[in-house]
Amino acid sequence: MLDYAKKEGREEGRKEGREEERLRAWAEKMVIARNLKIEGVDIKIIAEATGLSLEEVIDL
Numbered sequence: 001m002l003d004y005a006k007k008e009g010r011e012e013g014r015k016e017g018r019e020e021e022r023l024r025a026w027a028e029k030m031v032i033a034r035n036l037k038i039e040g041v042d043i044k045i046i047a048e049a050t051g052l053s054l055e056e057v058i059d060l
Contacts, residue, residue, distance in 0.1 A: 034060045 029050045036046045043057045050057075 011013065033057050043053070 022037045029052055033046050033052055033056070036049070037043065037057065037060050043054060046052070046057045047054050
């Protein structure tokens with residue numbers, strides 16, 4: 001039973017770590033996109049380069 005609990009705890013920690021990394025990567029894309037938009041880069045190019053949607057880029 002204790003081994004099972006340890007395994008479950010490790011898996012939960014991994015899940016949380018993956019989610020945190022996914023959010024960190026998304027935030028980094030948003031910063032890059034905002035900077036490109038400020039520099040006057042076309043929003044379609046920004047969306048293609050970052051993988052963000054046009055709506056996300058427009059809303060920056």
